[in-house]
Structures are given as C-alpha cells and as structure tokens.
Amino acid sequence: MPKLKTHFEAGMTVCLKNMMGCLVGQENKKKTHRSLAKNILNINKKIKPHLHIVDGLIAMEGLGPTRGTPLRTGVVIFGVDPYLIDLVCARIAEFDYKKVRTLKAAEDQGLLTARHREFADSLDLSGVKRRFKEPIANAFASFIHSPRRQKYCLAVRNTAAFNYLCSTEAFGKMLFLTGLRQDNFIKDEMRFEGFKLKRELCRKGCTKCADYCPVELKLPQTIEDRNNGCIGCQYCFLACPTKAIEFKGELGFMAEQIRQYDKITREVV
Numbered sequence: 001m002p003k004l005k006t007h008f009e010a011g012m013t014v015c016l017k018n019m020m021g022c023l024v025g026q027e028n029k030k031k032t033h034r035s036l037a038k039n040i041l042n043i044n045k046k047i048k049p050h051l052h053i054v055d056g057l058i059a060m061e062g063l064g065p066t067r068g069t070p071l072r073t074g075v076v077i078f079g080v081d082p083y084l085i086d087l088v089c090a091r092i093a094e095f096d097y098k099k100v101r102t103l104k105a106a107e108d109q110g111l112l113t114a115r116h117r118e119f120a121d122s123l124d125l126s127g128v129k130r131r132f133k134e135p136i137a138n139a140f141a142s143f144i145h146s147p148r149r150q151k152y153c154l155a156v157r158n159t160a161a162f163n164y165l166c167s168t169e170a171f172g173k174m175l176f177l178t179g180l181r182q183d184n185f186i187k188d189e190m191r192f193e194g195f196k197l198k199r200e201l202c203r204k205g206c207t208k209c210a211d212y213c214p215v216e217l218k219l220p221q222t223i224e225d226r227n228n229g230c231i232g233c234q235y236c237f238l239a240c241p242t243k244a245i246e247f248k249g250e251l252g253f254m255a256e257q258i259r260q261y262d263k264i265t266r267e268v269v
Contacts, residue, residue: 001053004075004089005060006068008135008182009036009145011100013065014089015052015082019043034154037105044082052085053078056092058268061132066182067260068135070268075128083112087120093132141179186253192232193249195223201244208269209236209245220245238262239269 002018010017017040023029032039056075062068075092079085083106090097097103097112106112137145144153156162165171175181197220209219212235219236222228223245234254237245243266251258 001055003060004054004056004073004077004092006062006064006093006132006135008063008065008067008137008141010040010102011135012086012090012093012095014054014086016040016044016086016102016106019047019082022047030154030158034151037101040102041105041109041111051078051080052082054085054089056089059093059132061093063135063137063182069133070264071130071132072268073128073130081116084116084119087112087116088123088125091120091123092125092128092130094129095132095134099134138179144180186256188250188252188255190252190254191250192234192247194226194230195237196246196248197223198244198246201242203242203244206241208239208241212236212239212269238265241266241269 002014005013007013007017020029020032020040020043022043023032032043054077056073056077059071059073060068061071073092077085077088077092083103086100086103087097090100090103098107103112136142143149166175172181172185176183202220209223210217213219214233214235215229215231217223217228217230223230223236234247237247238258
C-alpha cells in the first residue's frame with residue numbers, strides 16, 4: 001500500500017513508484033534507477049493492480065522518503081488509475097505535477113492526458129489540500145542525484161569496489177551525513193525483554209498506549225506482565241507522550257530510529 005509522501009529523487013512517490021516493490025532482488029532495483037521515471041512507467045505498463053489504495057492519514061513532507069516530517073492529512077485515496085491518483089495526490093500536496101518525475105514522464109508518453117488533468121481539476125479538494133514542503137536535498141546530494149548525471153553516478157555506485165565501501169560502517173555513515181544515503185543502517189539486532197512502567201510519569205486519564213495497541217491489551221495496567229499477550233510491536237513505548245514506558249533489553253537498530261524520529265512520533269501521536 002503506497003504512502004502519500006514526498007521523495008527527493010522523484011518529487012513525490014505514490015502509486016506509480018510503489019510498484020517498484022514488485023521487483024525481486026537488488027540488481028533489478030539498481031537497473032531501474034538508471035532511468036528512474038521511465039522504468040517506473042515500464043513496470044506500471046506490465047503490472048496493473050485492480051485497485052490502488054493510498055494511505056494519506058499521516059503523510060510525509062520535506063526530504064522524503066525517510067528524512068521528511070510526518071504530516072497529518074487524514075485522507076485515503078483509492079481508484080483504478082494510478083496516473084490519475086498520483087495527479088490528485090500532487091494536487092492535494094499543492095505540487096506542480098510537472099515536478100513529479102513520474103508524472104512528467106507519463107505526460108511525455110501520452111499516459112497522462114488532458115482528461116486526467118480535467119478530472120483532477122474538477123475535484124473539490126478544498127478540505128484536504130495543504131502545501132507540502134518540497135523535498136530539497138543539500139547542494140552536494142542534489143548535484144549527485146541530478147537526472148543529467150544519474151547514469152554516470154550509477155556506473156560508479158554499481159562497481160564492486162564502491163559496493164564494498166558501502167558495506168563498511170564508516171563509509172556508510174559518511175554517505176548518511178552527506179545526504180547521499182537517507183538511512184543509517186545499524187546491524188545490531190534488538191533484544192526485547194519487556195517494558196517497565198514509570199508510574200510517577202504516567203499521566204492519569206491518558207489512554208495513548210491502549211489506543212495504539214493492535215491487540216487491545218489493558219494498558220498500562222498489564223504492561224509489565226510478560227504473559228499478557230504482548231506481541232512486542234513497541235507501539236505503546238513509542239506513543240507514550242510522557243515516556244512513562246521504559247524499554248527493557250537492547251534497542252539495537254531501533255536506537256537510530258528513536259534518535260531521528262522519537263520527538264516527531266510523540267508529537268504526531
């Protein structure tokens with residue numbers, strides 16, 4: 001299911017780019033990036049789901065797909081035409097659709113037509129439209145990821161020597177800090193041993209932990225009971241506005257996610 005969000009390479013990523021998830025193996029995904037927008041369209045010409053559903057309840061603006069900011073938009077968009085849906089999503093975000101590379105390429109190929117634009121313009125989106133911040137990367141990352149230089153950069157990126165460097169922790173961190181890589185990959189596994197409730201921080205009348213529990217546990221009363229049916233999803237831990245729920249064990253890779261998104265997550269909740 002595609003998420004409504006901005007994307008620093010594609011402009012926005014909704015139904016059309018979401019179909020890259022159908023590719024098997026990293027090699028196929030690397031080939032797609034040689035001409036990203038055109039190859040995304042090639043995938044959509046071959047693979048045609050009967051229904052597209054876009055989750056826009058909480059969208060992302062800014063430097064997506066992982067360095068952006070969550071934005072509560074409260075919409076779900078569904079339909080059968082991915083070109084029309086992506087165009088409508090661009091209108092919701094108040095984006096010039098020509099800046100969305102997949103839509104511009106679709107228009108150039110005649111896949112996005114005047115009828116699409118007329119229908120999108122006829123919709124009353126006044127209750128859901130809000131201007132998303134554009135996904136503007138730093139000057140260095142923008143230079144490297146420019147479509148005009150993309151094929152040359154990919155030729156270097158796909159060499160054995162560069163792939164080896166990318167697998168090292170130091171080089172990976174450098175890519176993250178320069179903005180060329182959006183994620184800081186941590187190999188350490190999480191070790192979850194349960195939760196501890198800091199009762200002095202627990203706000204009376206707050207039900208956030210229970211509201212976000214997917215298995216509807218009686219929280220926070222039973223949170224320290226290891227036999228309460230907890231599936232270890234961490235939602236209660238991440239949603240608690242006062243940090244009254246303490247993680248027991250080792251966070252591992254989750255530590256980096258918390259470093260980046262903890263404050264934002266609790267604000268959105």
